[in-house]
Amino acid sequence: MSSSISAIVDSEMDSLVADLQTLIRQPSVSAKKQGLVECANLVANIMQKAGISSEVLYLDDKGISPIVYGEVRSKSNPGKTLMFYNHYDVQPEEPLELWEHEPFSGKVEGNYIYGRGSADDKGELITRIKAVEYFLRKTGDVPCNVKFMVEGEEEVGSVHVEQYLWKYQDRLRCDGVIWEFGCIDMKDRPIISLGMKGLLYVELVARGPSRDAHSSLAVLIENPAWRLVSALATMRDRNSGKILLKDWYKEVRPFTREELAVISKEPFDEKEFKREYGIDRFVKNAKGADVRKALVGMPTCNIAGFNSGYTGEGVKTVLPAQAVVKIDFRLVPDMVPEKQLERLKSHLKRHGFADIEVKFIHGEAAARTPIRDPFVRKVERAAKETFGSSITSVSSAGTGPMYPFVKVLKAPCISVGSTYMFARIHSPNEFARIDLLNKTTKCIGRIIEKFAT
Numbered sequence: 001m002s003s004s005i006s007a008i009v010d011s012e013m014d015s016l017v018a019d020l021q022t023l024i025r026q027p028s029v030s031a032k033k034q035g036l037v038e039c040a041n042l043v044a045n046i047m048q049k050a051g052i053s054s055e056v057l058y059l060d061d062k063g064i065s066p067i068v069y070g071e072v073r074s075k076s077n078p079g080k081t082l083m084f085y086n087h088y089d090v091q092p093e094e095p096l097e098l099w100e101h102e103p104f105s106g107k108v109e110g111n112y113i114y115g116r117g118s119a120d121d122k123g124e125l126i127t128r129i130k131a132v133e134y135f136l137r138k139t140g141d142v143p144c145n146v147k148f149m150v151e152g153e154e155e156v157g158s159v160h161v162e163q164y165l166w167k168y169q170d171r172l173r174c175d176g177v178i179w180e181f182g183c184i185d186m187k188d189r190p191i192i193s194l195g196m197k198g199l200l201y202v203e204l205v206a207r208g209p210s211r212d213a214h215s216s217l218a219v220l221i222e223n224p225a226w227r228l229v230s231a232l233a234t235m236r237d238r239n240s241g242k243i244l245l246k247d248w249y250k251e252v253r254p255f256t257r258e259e260l261a262v263i264s265k266e267p268f269d270e271k272e273f274k275r276e277y278g279i280d281r282f283v284k285n286a287k288g289a290d291v292r293k294a295l296v297g298m299p300t301c302n303i304a305g306f307n308s309g310y311t312g313e314g315v316k317t318v319l320p321a322q323a324v325v326k327i328d329f330r331l332v333p334d335m336v337p338e339k340q341l342e343r344l345k346s347h348l349k350r351h352g353f354a355d356i357e358v359k360f361i362h363g364e365a366a367a368r369t370p371i372r373d374p375f376v377r378k379v380e381r382a383a384k385e386t387f388g389s390s391i392t393s394v395s396s397a398g399t400g401p402m403y404p405f406v407k408v409l410k411a412p413c414i415s416v417g418s419t420y421m422f423a424r425i426h427s428p429n430e431f432a433r434i435d436l437l438n439k440t441t442k443c444i445g446r447i448i449e450k451f452a453t
């Protein structure tokens with residue numbers, strides 16, 4: 001079954017690529033606060049040109065990157081609203097010497113368009129704008145209302161997304177959200193992901209003497225690095241990887257039978273994965289369905305960095321004044337970051353480590369759209385009709401700001417998109433595949449049509 005915009009997507013591919021080039025050529029690196037307002041205005045202009053009414057919106061503090069809001073009201077079907085969430089900011093382009101073309105050139109070679117943001121996320125954004133533009137051009141209408149929320153801080157942790165959602169919640173109200181990206185696997189199958197894990201990021205600091213001491217004094221002065229290592233050892237079972245903090249798993253939502261059935265069908269090549277990372281076993285020696293269940297729904301306690309004393313070349317016999325560890329805990333539905341933080345603090349107290357300082361760095365709850373939601377069926381059908389087949393994933397193993405969308409807008413979120421899994425996002429020579437931009441624009445067209453029904 002062909003979407004009513006399929007033919008126009010094919011005939012207008014050059015203009016899609018040209019608009020994507022224009023977007024790539026405007027650097028918008030949120031980590032350096034470079035070109036963000038310029039890029040927001042550019043996105044708003046491209047939307048206007050497409051027939052989407054757009055506005056650049058700010059929080060009270062005008063120093064914070066704006067969001068671009070876009071909207072088209074459906075004349076025939078104004079009762080349903082689909083929203084696209086995307087971002088116009090990109091990762092820094094460094095290291096420059098590893099790029100084969102200028103990072104902001106938008107150079108096209110055969111089926112590839114190169115540049116920072118070509119895939120993440122300007123390529124994804126353009127497929128959505130174009131799908132809407134082609135409906136308007138072909139029929140003078142859209143099958144349902146469409147809205148866009150395009151933020152400028154995704155690559156630095158979406159720090160203000162929740163504030164934007166609260167401030168503009170009336171305008172942003174919708175019945176479903178298509179998430180900012182989606183992966184296409186090696187067999188050209190889109191991965192439809194229904195959730196994201198949450199995150200609790202903390203720093204623990206153990207303090208010893210008032211300054212670094214000669215290590216001969218280790219007979220008298222307790223070493224804060226040992227103290228921190230001892231504290232860490234109480235937190236996680238060394239064999240099973242189980243987190244030993246009291247009530248840590250209390251709110252973990254069990255998988256439903258439907259979710260388990262989907263997880264068991266998710267493709268995962270254990271051998272290839274182990275080869276890629278040069279490892280010969282997984283935590284707990286997990287195999288088969290347990291590996292997939294872990295990726296989708298297991299909380300973690302990971303040491304992201306440990307720093308103390310002397311780690312340079314040769315010998316320095318020193319007893320360090322302090323030891324610092326950074327820990328990221330991945331969270332799953334329905335764990336609450338603030339609650340988990342309190343559990344961590346009371347764990348340390350209970351085990352005699354009350355002196356270890358806990359610094360909270362970031363907290364974000366997990367979100368998961370129920371697999372039974374009819375929106376999921378619609379996206380799956382659109383993807384199958386366009387790509388031949390698709391893979392549904394109960395949740396991504398990574399973290400994103402999906403929870404505030406669910407909390408504020410109360411709408412299901414689904415991730416589906418055009419990014420080839422080896423598109424080098426965040427790395428030199430990032431690219432988008434033009435054939436996938438073409439298919440994804442058609443797929444988005446089908447999603448809009450099915451969502452409207």
Ligand SMILES: [Zn+2]
Binds near residue numbers: 091120155425426
């Ligand atoms: Zn990114």
